[in-house]
Amino acid sequence: MNVYLLAIDWALILEKFLLVGLIVSLSMVVAMYATYGERKVAAWLQDRIGPNRAGPFGIFQPLADGGKLFFKEEIIPLISSKFLFILGPCLAMITALLTSAVIPWSTSLHLFGRDISLQIADINIGILYIFGVVSLGVYGIMIGGWASNNKFSLLAAVRGASQMVSYELPMGLALIALLMLVGDLRMSSIVADQVNGGWGGLKSWHIWVQPIGFLVFFVCALAECNRTPFDLPEAENELNFGYHQEYSSMKLGFYLFAEYINMFISGVVMSTLYFGGYDIPFVNEASLGWDQNLLAIIGFAVLLAKAFFFVFVFMWIRWTIPRFRYDQLMKLGWKTLIPLALVNMIATAAVVLWLKK
Amino acid sequence: MTWLERIYLWNILKGMLITISHLFKRKATIQYPEEKRSFSKVFRGLQILNRDEEGRERCTACGLCAVACPAEAITMEAAERQPGEEHLYREEKYAAKYEINMLRCIFCGYCEEACPKDAIYLSQTFAPSNYARKGFIYKKDDLLIPHPIEDPEGFAKARGERATDGKKEKA
Numbered sequence: 079m080n081v082y083l084l085a086i087d088w089a090l091i092l093e094k095f096l097l098v099g100l101i102v103s104l105s106m107v108v109a110m111y112a113t114y115g116e117r118k119v120a121a122w123l124q125d126r127i128g129p130n131r132a133g134p135f136g137i138f139q140p141l142a143d144g145g146k147l148f149f150k151e152e153i154i155p156l157i158s159s160k161f162l163f164i165l166g167p168c169l170a171m172i173t174a175l176l177t178s179a180v181i182p183w184s185t186s187l188h189l190f191g192r193d194i195s196l197q198i199a200d201i202n203i204g205i206l207y208i209f210g211v212v213s214l215g216v217y218g219i220m221i222g223g224w225a226s227n228n229k230f231s232l233l234a235a236v237r238g239a240s241q242m243v244s245y246e247l248p249m250g251l252a253l254i255a256l257l258m259l260v261g262d263l264r265m266s267s268i269v270a271d272q273v274n275g276g277w278g279g280l281k282s283w284h285i286w287v288q289p290i291g292f293l294v295f296f297v298c299a300l301a302e303c304n305r306t307p308f309d310l311p312e313a314e315n316e317l318n319f320g321y322h323q324e325y326s327s328m329k330l331g332f333y334l335f336a337e338y339i340n341m342f343i344s345g346v347v348m349s350t351l352y353f354g355g356y357d358i359p360f361v362n363e364a365s366l367g368w369d370q371n372l373l374a375i376i377g378f379a380v381l382l383a384k385a386f387f388f389v390f391v392f393m394w395i396r397w398t399i400p401r402f403r404y405d406q407l408m409k410l411g412w413k414t415l416i417p418l419a420l421v422n423m424i425a426t427a428a429v430v431l432w433l434k435k
Numbered sequence: 436m437t438w439l440e441r442i443y444l445w446n447i448l449k450g451m452l453i454t455i456s457h458l459f460k461r462k463a464t465i466q467y468p469e470e471k472r473s474f475s476k477v478f479r480g481l482q483i484l485n486r487d488e489e490g491r492e493r494c495t496a497c498g499l500c501a502v503a504c505p506a507e508a509i510t511m512e513a514a515e516r517q518p519g520e521e522h523l524y525r526e527e528k529y530a531a532k533y534e535i536n537m538l539r540c541i542f543c544g545y546c547e548e549a550c551p552k553d554a555i556y557l558s559q560t561f562a563p564s565n566y567a568r569k570g571f572i573y574k575k576d577d578l579l580i581p582h583p584i585e586d587p588e589g590f591a592k593a594r595g596e597r598a599t600d601g602k603k604e605k606a
Contacts, residue, residue: 122457122458122462123455123457124457125457125461125462125464126462126463127462127466293444394451394454394455395451397454398447398451398453399450399451
């Protein structure tokens with residue numbers, strides 16, 4: 079037993095712990111400033127200025143918002159199931175953060191004589207893991223709505239759950255086409271597949287070969303993050319707020335915060351799957367002969383930039399189009415996106431088979 | 436509907452192009468405490484009690500403004516000018532007490548029209564907020580314009596552009 083313990087590479091465990099801490103806090107900070115960004119983007123698109131009073135350009139606004147949520151009165155309904163009521167927002171938050179574990183954030187760093195991979199876990203079922211965790215997200219919604227013991231919350235939770243389940247299907251189908259191209263579920267090999275094409279990798283990005291797949295994936299990502307036009311689970315004005323109706327204070331904050339983390343993570347996943355991950359466009363990284371650490375950091379920044387772009391597009395869409403009616407939502411999911419994804423999958427399969435011959 | 440319209444994506448894209456174009460447009464916001472929207476020339480705001488060019492109060496407490504006031508917001512008490520007060524008051528009679536209840540006032544400007552001495556004008560500021568009702572009963576101290584010789588800047592600012600000092604044409 080002791081022999082095995084000694085054989086563990088303790089530095090590896092320390093390194094992974096540090097990386098987990100770093101990625102989780104990064105997601106938190108990004109989500110925090112995504113709320114600020116959301117308000118700024120909303121304001122700009124509506125010819126307004128947006129929050130600008132708390133600190134220079136209002137950059138302390140998220141702190142003020144968070145502080146406000148912490149100081150608000152915490153109400154737990156008497157007839158609610160208390161354990162589940164608290165578990166709901168925790169689950170939403172945990173599932174939002176868990177997804178980041180398999181994302182290759184950049185090429186490996188070389189520090190203290192060892193290669194440090196900037197991916198928390200390079201498991202061989204990376205994409206399946208993301209799917210598993212994302213589908214767990216529905217429990218946060220369902221448990222929260224159900225434990226509130228309020229019929230409106232419950233209805234909204236059922237609505238949200240059926241939306242999440244419906245849109246997971248086309249999302250998965252869109253990905254199958256991509257996986258057939260790559261031939262591997264590992265996130266690192268999906269990125270590695272996109273680094274070595276022409277124009278410094280740009281030509282081999284999967285978006286060129288899977289535009290329809292990306293479109294389906296993007297629409298489904300909007301739905302999975304409960305963003306407009308699919309934000310029916312939390313339609314404040316016409317559908318009575320939603321599954322977090324009974325929540326107040328930071329528990330409500332957790333639900334809202336989890337949405338922003340989801341948004342950031344899905345931006346990262348989309349960049350990783352379709353836009354080359356940490357690949358720098360127009361630059362052939364290997365031929366530069368730069369320091370490995372510098373390249374890793376630049377790659378990380380590039381991935382973040384791509385993810386932020388998607389976060390911006392999410393916001394841009396939110397402040398442009400109204401939300402779907404519920405039957406339209408279901409119709410789009412089941413009658414349009416699933417057939418589209420299926421056709422895309424079959425066509426990709428045929429092309430892959432034909433090329434292999 | 437054409438095929439393009441039916442797939443809906445094209446229309447969303449057009450809408451998004453419209454919203455993104457607003458990103459670069461001039462912002463409509465006026466950042467209130469620092470910037471203020473300018474009022475129109477005929478804006479009727481907070482009343483001022485005017486002074487003449489020597490700084491003497493014009494009001495003779497005739498009470499015509501109080502009579503004209505549809506909201507009955509004005510009350511006043513008259514007093515006789517004593518010898519040695521000629522530099523303070525223009526006529527022999529003056530208002531010892533002059534109050535306007537700003538919660539009653541509807542800023543119609545009838546007091547200004549009724550005044551034969553051009554003593555009351557509606558300026559181009561408005562009554563600031565207050566925590567108590569008492570604070571909205573404006574006394575003579577609150578209404579009286581700054582002295583034109585001692586504080587010419589304050590005088591000009593409070594006077595605004597509507598006061599004509601006896602040159603106005605009575606309709």
